[in-house]
Amino acid sequence: MKYIKIQKFPEEKTTLLTISRESALNALNMEVLKELDLALNEVDTNTCRSIIITGKGEKSFVAGADIGYMQNFSKEQAQDFTIFGSGLFKRIERFTIPVIAAVNGYALGGGLELALACDFRIASENAIFGLPELGLGIIPGFGGTQRLMRTIPTGKAKEMIYTGAKIDSTMAKQLGLVNGVYPIDELMEHVKMLAKRIAKNDAEAVKIAKKAMNEGIDQTISTGLEIESIMFSQCFEREEQQNRMKRFLEK
Template identity: 50%
Template sequence: MAEYILYHTTDGVGTLTLNRPKVLNAINYDLLRELDSLLDEIAADDSLRVLLLTGSGKAFAAGADIAQQAVMDPAEAEDWGKFGSGIFRKLELLPIPTIAVVNGYALGGGCEMAMACDLILAGEKAKFGQPETGLGITPGFSGTQRLLRRVGVSKAKELIYTGRMIDAQEAIQLGLADHVYPDDQLQEEALAMAKKIAGNAPAAVRYAKCAINEGAQTDIDAAIAIENKWFAKCFATEDQKEGMQAFLEKRKAEFHNR
């Protein structure tokens, strides 16, 4: 039974909520262990189409638990960094699309968790940042690597060196966030996007994620070959036949993930 994470599914959409509101959903070992176990369940759930990840209360996650880190020695800190980075990588590699729904603060480990998702939707009062240098450390859950891939090397350096916190509008301008909505509409808009994705052919969406992720790690010629591979795999599915037949018959497609 999870203590620090709430989770439920509806019509193929999973909603995972970090639930330590009294400490702004600060990330500690216990929360990460629960997340690790839940991600395994999510990966094995063939009925799931999209995952929404958000936080309870006034924050998405305001960083890793400082009290826990303050007493670590270098070996313990390395283990902690590997543990958190490995779980965020597991989140990133889920076969289904993942959407971070950032309500309030996404700082430090919280920002790193959001960046491990495919898309980031922000409320208008959301705040992002990697403030670790002000605590005498670097980002430890892959923030130095994911931030530069989202906003570019020089801007990532500026944000990490200064520890500056940015608002939702600047996050949009930099490419860190994908959409910003009024706070009272954020969850509704996120669910609407999730349902839109869930309504498409599940295999096609998963294959598209594979093609994008694999292609991003290589040169353009190899990336095009990767796309060709995943494109061809779609034609082995019943959903491809259904999707195209429905188009020709001018009706709504009924996909069955086959």
Template identity: 45%
Template structure:
């Protein structure tokens, strides 16, 4: 089905591998199109409760965009390309099911933007992050200026994007860009461990946490009002009744996503 990504489902998690190791898993239009299809599968397939995005090989998560495609773009075509990228990454960000980036190497340019579109990030010790677009006379085009600023703050984001420097996994952890740093061989194990905890929670509540947390950085949304309304909506669910009953009865809850 796919030529530039691989997918497997394990324990209700869809693992998406960007699979262009000879190109350091660089994003081209075909990768983006196939990634969009995989994300559609996350939304539609009831068997899937979460997803992990990572790269094939040991060197790169995604080392950037395929620059060879840029050379023939007009300004209008570049806008269209950026719009497509924004739409796909927003679908990742807005997914009602958790999507984790397991960063197994270089996450530069579009790769860093892809990682930031995920709900949170786990990095291998050899991971490197950066937005080096100014080296090419351009800027991040898939939401990087916005998400990087939201994650690490304006000052650090400005410096990172204007110098085109890379930061290592430990700096990324200290700056708040990633949640955990683990040995490369433990990367997917850590993702599975976290997702096992999330899978045990109420799926509709998880979806509402994602929606409201994203609302905190959406200038068009009153995040507090959104939270109030989503809190109220939880009380119409069977899972809320089950969760409250399980708490009172001192037993594990059994959620059904209704």
């Protein structure tokens, strides 16, 4: 692929997808999005326990959608772009195994939307987050108006979108937008450590837990608890569950 680099780390049982368009701060156009979609097809969810998404270099995760690419869109072209990008990010959000965003710099516009589609975010100290689309006469189109206010306090999400304000990694952590902040040269080490911790758990149980959370988040608590109960009971049909409980008791 031209813009997506795929690396596998057997020890951590994770696959790293790097958006490699550094000269454009890893900005998203349709070609990048399509390659990212294809890269997901290359992930073997039977052997891989998680995915890490990052951007190339030490300056930008993804600085947004490519403005030059979008500038002369017709309404129909804009609709095709948002439908594809939004659908891809929903695929990432609902992907069978956990997806971690390693935010190594600017995460603006579509970059923040990509990070929000991941299960959680780990940031470098130089990371900057924002949704500046309104200043360009448009609105976020890959899920930003929906996921940001489901991740941080609604009032703060609206402030960020209405004003186009950017926040640094310290504020992002305070708001719960990111789970951790590390020096840029230590970022991937800590993200891979998290991937390794995920890999130590029962692979199928991780998938079931993610499915339960994704299916329950937009439901009432009662419906969510029903979903959890059904999936909890399904865990007891598996040999791995029996083996893990037996090993625990033997200790």
